[in-house]
Amino acid sequence: MIEPFHPFLPYLVGALLVPFLPRGPKKALLLLVPALAFWDLLRMPQGTYWQVPFLGYQLVLGQVDKLSLVFAYVFVIMSFAGLLYALHVQDDLQHVATLVYAGSALGVVFAGDLFTLYVFWELMAVASVFLIWAKREPRALAAGFRYLLVHLFGGACLLAGIVLWASQHGSLAFSGPLTGGGWGFWLILLGFTLNAAVPPLHPWLPDAYPEATITGAVFLTAYTTKAAVYTLLRAFPGVEVLAWSGAVMAVYGVVWAIVENDIRRLLAYHIVSQVGYMVCGVGLGSYLSMNGSAAHAFCHILYKALLFMGTGAVIYSTGLRKMTDLQGRDLHWQIPLSLVFYMVGAFSISAVPLFSGFICKPMIVAAAAEGHRVAIFLLLHLASIGTWLCIGLKLPYYTWFGRADRPREAIEVRPLPLNMTLGMAFLAFLCLFLGIFPGVLYKILPYPVHFHPYEAKHVVDTLQMLLATVVGVWLLIGRLKPDEAITLDTDWFYRQGAGAFLRLCFRLASLRTSLQEGVGKVVAAMIQLSKNPLLAAKALMKGDLEGIPAYDPDRYRLPVGVGVMSALLLLSAFCYLLFASLTRMP
Amino acid sequence: MKRALCLAIASVALLGFLLPHKGEVHYLWQRVPVFDLIFGFLGCLLLILFSKALGHHWLQRPEDYYD
Numbered sequence: 278m279i280e281p282f283h284p285f286l287p288y289l290v291g292a293l294l295v296p297f298l299p300r301g302p303k304k305a306l307l308l309l310v311p312a313l314a315f316w317d318l319l320r321m322p323q324g325t326y327w328q329v330p331f332l333g334y335q336l337v338l339g340q341v342d343k344l345s346l347v348f349a350y351v352f353v354i355m356s357f358a359g360l361l362y363a364l365h366v367q368d369d370l371q372h373v374a375t376l377v378y379a380g381s382a383l384g385v386v387f388a389g390d391l392f393t394l395y396v397f398w399e400l401m402a403v404a405s406v407f408l409i410w411a412k413r414e415p416r417a418l419a420a421g422f423r424y425l426l427v428h429l430f431g432g433a434c435l436l437a438g439i440v441l442w443a444s445q446h447g448s449l450a451f452s453g454p455l456t457g458g459g460w461g462f463w464l465i466l467l468g469f470t471l472n473a474a475v476p477p478l479h480p481w482l483p484d485a486y487p488e489a490t491i492t493g494a495v496f497l498t499a500y501t502t503k504a505a506v507y508t509l510l511r512a513f514p515g516v517e518v519l520a521w522s523g524a525v526m527a528v529y530g531v532v533w534a535i536v537e538n539d540i541r542r543l544l545a546y547h548i549v550s551q552v553g554y555m556v557c558g559v560g561l562g563s564y565l566s567m568n569g570s571a572a573h574a575f576c577h578i579l580y581k582a583l584l585f586m587g588t589g590a591v592i593y594s595t596g597l598r599k600m601t602d603l604q605g606r607d608l609h610w611q612i613p614l615s616l617v618f619y620m621v622g623a624f625s626i627s628a629v630p631l632f633s634g635f636i637c638k639p640m641i642v643a644a645a646a647e648g649h650r651v652a653i654f655l656l657l658h659l660a661s662i663g664t665w666l667c668i669g670l671k672l673p674y675y676t677w678f679g680r681a682d683r684p685r686e687a688i689e690v691r692p693l694p695l696n697m698t699l700g701m702a703f704l705a706f707l708c709l710f711l712g713i714f715p716g717v718l719y720k721i722l723p724y725p726v727h728f729h730p731y732e733a734k735h736v737v738d739t740l741q742m743l744l745a746t747v748v749g750v751w752l753l754i755g756r757l758k759p760d761e762a763i764t765l766d767t768d769w770f771y772r773q774g775a776g777a778f779l780r781l782c783f784r785l786a787s788l789r790t791s792l793q794e795g796v797g798k799v800v801a802a803m804i805q806l807s808k809n810p811l812l813a814a815k816a817l818m819k820g821d822l823e824g825i826p827a828y829d830p831d832r833y834r835l836p837v838g839v840g841v842m843s844a845l846l847l848l849s850a851f852c853y854l855l856f857a858s859l860t861r862m863p
Numbered sequence: 864m865k866r867a868l869c870l871a872i873a874s875v876a877l878l879g880f881l882l883p884h885k886g887e888v889h890y891l892w893q894r895v896p897v898f899d900l901i902f903g904f905l906g907c908l909l910l911i912l913f914s915k916a917l918g919h920h921w922l923q924r925p926e927d928y929y930d
Contacts, residue, residue: 741897763924764922
């Protein structure tokens with residue numbers, strides 16, 4: 278019997294082997310790694326494992342409880358689906374980055390101390406940026422650098438928080454809620470909320486994810502934000518500011534998504550919105566809301582990846598990413614499967630009954646109602662409308678249907694590789710399975726579940742809301758038309774701010790150069806003038822410093838006779854005065 | 864299509880009247896049988912008009928804005 282091992286291990290070994298294997302075995306390995314990790318998770322009993330002493334502290338690499346397991350399960354399932362979808366990719370860099378990224382996300386959820394957490398946290402940031410850079414385009418390169426800088430800032434806040442926390446409490450343990458406030462508390466919270474993309478710290482997400490490779494973006498949607506939700510659930514349940522930021526962020530993402538034209542950026546804004554529900558659930562702090570956050574993270578990872586796969590399939594087939602370019606090309610005839618699978622994801626995210634979102638999102642909304650949080654309840658409810666109108670109606674209409682408003686060049690539509698279709702089918706199956714059999718998920722949630730989504734009244738209310746939104750969209754479909762424009766977000770501050778700072782630096786540099794030049798000129802003039810001070814005034818008046826002849830002492834020396842004559846005169850005068858004074862003396 | 868939508872709305876509205884709210888009623892509006900129909904419609908209009916106005920009058924820029 279093999280002892281359970283840390284699930285990061287198969288991912289690490291896989292990442293090390295990938296570059297050295299030929300194509301066939303490589304594909305087998307890519308699917309084997311998550312399978313092995315899942316088998317490992319199934320036989321891993323709850324408890325604390327792999328403790329290492331470090332600088333007087335105890336590092337815990339394996340803290341296994343229900344909360345960490347529910348995230349670990351979905352992380353592993355997701356890596357299987359994503360790798361299946363990416364199996365045709367012949368770029369080892371992406372496979373290696375994916376494996377390290379997914380593995381380090383598992384490292385985060387099993388970390389039992391803050392230091393281990395920090396190491397895997399940073400590893401996630403570094404590995405994930407390669408999924409953006411792997412596109413090897415200038416835009417992706419720039420977006421990747423911005424992504425990395427933001428995450429390094431977040432990581433620095435987290436590390437500072439950890440150091441302060443450890444010095445204040447003398448412990449690095451990360452097993453239960455952190456309480457007590459202080460700088461350490463708030464800096465750790467800041468680091469976590471940055472990765473959870475809580476506005477105004479969110480713009481890295483819609484900036485970077487749409488610039489990643491088609492398959493890379495699928496993984497990006499799953500890990501960074503959800504690992505952050507896990508850490509918030511573990512350490513900051515019931516923190517009031519999270520309840521409010523979550524509710525606001527749910528609506529914020531929706532509003533920005535409605536004006537978006539890039540299909541994957543639209544979906545990225547909906548990650549912000551959906552993670553808002555989870556963050557709000559953490560902030561509400563009841564068993565129902567926290568179960569809701571964990572369940573929502575589980576389902577969200579699967580349906581959001583499916584949505585990114587569906588839109589990724591469109592980009593793969595057409596090479597186009599904006600709705601203004603896609604509308605009116607009748608893609609529903611040409612790539613119908615991508616539409617079908619996308620719609621399964623869209624129904625799931627919109628919490629349509631029988632799809633996975635319906636069994637998790639209402640838990641958080643119900644928790645807000647139970648806690649008598651009227652404003653939060655209404656904000657979350659409003660965000661659900663926005664999700665359905667954007668992802669369920671607007672995006673598919675303008676991507677696979679719609680009418681072209683100007684004649685355009687025809688494009689060749691590439692057929693999808695089988696593995697991409699299979700990856701989508703697998704996730705679509707899971708979305709439906711969870712929607713129909715919610716008990717499977719409820720059983721593995723961290724706290725006991727007493728929630729029944731399929732209550733007749735709840736189903737009818739949901740259908741009312743969905744149908745009313747369809748009518749609203751029908752009436753205003755013209756107004757929803759995507760515009761060929763980008764929408765500013767809070768990244769404006771650092772993108773324009775960095776530009777302004779750079780311009781200031783250039784100004785200062787040129788000021789220094791002109792100062793140096795000015796001083797140089799003055800010194801040169803002084804040198805020139807000092808060659809012949811007698812002519813300096815004249816040269817200055819003429820403004821011709823170059824024309825000053827060098828000082829020649831012979832030219833200005835008086836004849837010798839003048840000197841002798843002066844001496845004689847002086848002597849005579851002296852003698853006269855002397856004699857005169859002597860003769861007058863009594 | 865229009866007819867099917869009208870029929871569907873009529874039936875969910877009717878069902879809203881037929882099915883009473885079970886369990887605890889937290890807010891007054893939970894007693895309104897077609898609350899979600901009204902909230903959904905108004906919320907949808909509000910979101911579209913507000914977001915588009917925000918975009919057109921304030922936040923949208925040409926695509927090469929940052930280049």
